Amino acid sequence: MSKVHNFSAGPCILPQEVLKQASEAVINFNNLNLSLLEISHRSKDFIEVMENARNLVRELLNVPDNYEVLFLQGGASLGFLTAAYNFMKIDGSAAYLNTGTWANKALKEAKLLGGVLEVASSKDKNYNYIPKNYQIPGNADYLHITTNNTIFGTQLKKTPISRIPIIADMSSDIFSKKINVSDYDLIYAGAQKNMGPAGTTLYIVKKSALGKTGRTIPSMLDLEVHISKDSMFNTPPVYPIYVSMLTLQWLKNNGGVEWIEGINQQKADLLYNEIDNNPLFKGTAEVDSRSNMNATFVLTNDDLKDEFDSMWQAANISGIKGHRDVGGYRASMYNALPLESVQALVDVMKELAKKHS
């Protein structure tokens, strides 16, 4: 069978060689004659996986020594709460940039713990742009941003200039491009886009910023607890962490974040160029806010929907149906999606235009 062009928005495509190794480990891991799924998380073999995964994050993102790297559970959705618990002081407040559904959810959880100011919102245009020129209150405990918005196809191109600490949910664009970790006090990200399968969540946190809220934090939400136990306070999600480690190793072996950033730019350029030049398609996000991870677009003539849908399905393309909040199409081009898959989609778009020119 020829491989599917998998544009799924997440969980999403992973490198073929990672899947092969991941499959083998379920039968016989490290030649132990045991499955990875049935060994103790305290065994030296798994501790090595955890440490490799944490070290690969450090290496790939140039994480400074005063930051800690953790692999926890709960997705970004638990991260929304964890972020607020660890950074919002008792009687404190926080500033949130509202760029869509996930930013809203983060803001909602923070409200349970204190005052939340929405510094700017792009809700007026169904979140199709990243707000600019907003004021960040100097007395808030932190500014929270969502660096990439999967549903609306927008992405922050620059880290905001802020005098207060920045917390970033990078679930859908971490490891897709270079970042400067020291711009942030906390970065968190669900694994299931560029890092691995669903089931683990990465935290990168500045140690000296913790322990200052005056709160008693529940153990599982307390980043200092997890740091003190080397990311093994409780049984970690063994398999998702292992597959994340393999994926990060794949990224490193191929040239790291700098390498993938170039390829991701090529993929985005190829698709957005077609969207802009093909009269049958139109992008939904404002040009300077476009995401390199998720390109959202619609047909200029809805009557062509059935025809276009049949054509891309026939080309073995999968997962480009748009989110219901935007409609149309969404092509997610995460790290493991090859340029050829984008070319396959562009070819179908060109073919449609040719038929109707």
Added chain:
Amino acid sequence: MSKVHNFSAGPCILPQEVLKQASEAVINFNNLNLSLLEISHRSKDFIEVMENARNLVRELLNVPDNYEVLFLQGGASLGFLTAAYNFMKIDGSAAYLNTGTWANKALKEAKLLGGVLEVASSKDKNYNYIPKNYQIPGNADYLHITTNNTIFGTQLKKTPISRIPIIADMSSDIFSKKINVSDYDLIYAGAQKNMGPAGTTLYIVKKSALGKTGRTIPSMLDLEVHISKDSMFNTPPVYPIYVSMLTLQWLKNNGGVEWIEGINQQKADLLYNEIDNNPLFKGTAEVDSRSNMNATFVLTNDDLKDEFDSMWQAANISGIKGHRDVGGYRASMYNALPLESVQALVDVMKELAKKHS
């Protein structure tokens, strides 16, 4: 290679046929020509996995219709907090039976939300028995129990008689024997013993008992939120849930909980019989509190330690080193461990005795 006799305390042995299917799904799931790790959790193929898993729990445990079944994240450790949030009223209190390390951790998290009464404790004898004849306060919001204590090798043989709702952490003995779900308002259990790999946590909850605390509950800790989204409020841990589904299907195909309860009893009888009759060994838990899942025992003569350790290692036995809080040995005999593995251990114990008779 001959198969290892895997007595690991958890994550632990899983059925061989489950591992085979689990390995294949990483390469090609449901003949989609896609890995299970790279498809959307909203795809019909994964929704079917989630629904199968939930229905298998219902079937295997005869879950009444007024209960809901959820597969979430965070392990029992997040369950400690979730239990208290959903069941302890504002200005309320809760009663906890202290049978060891995990019971203590549960109690600690509940204290963040209100008054906690320890109804009884076996700390005086290093938790080597299950307390009896204690008073349960009629005005507490619930009684919390830990049905099996992996570290100390003890297990509750009967559900306490209680006028207040019972919440049970069944992480290490769920699906090992018949239970009466309606005895409990909430059952929760990390998957990584009898149910599957690490990374998902089962909740079985009486719907009508929820929503009565007067609290605003963070979304990810609110069981009503998860129920309203059919256990998919956020991206679920896809692979751990899939492997749990396969393991529950294996249990059903072989005869269900009644079948495995008989086998588990045979395994426990075989090992405890040897511990009691072999002069070189001594059990650490009181006889009427002994766990059928984890048998803890020590050598009567410590000088034989190196010899015994070499012998069981040579017999391809793995994972019987005791927990540091008890010392000696711990043989975990979860559902997937075959009787032959227990026989292999007993044979080594007999051989040691023969040499020193």
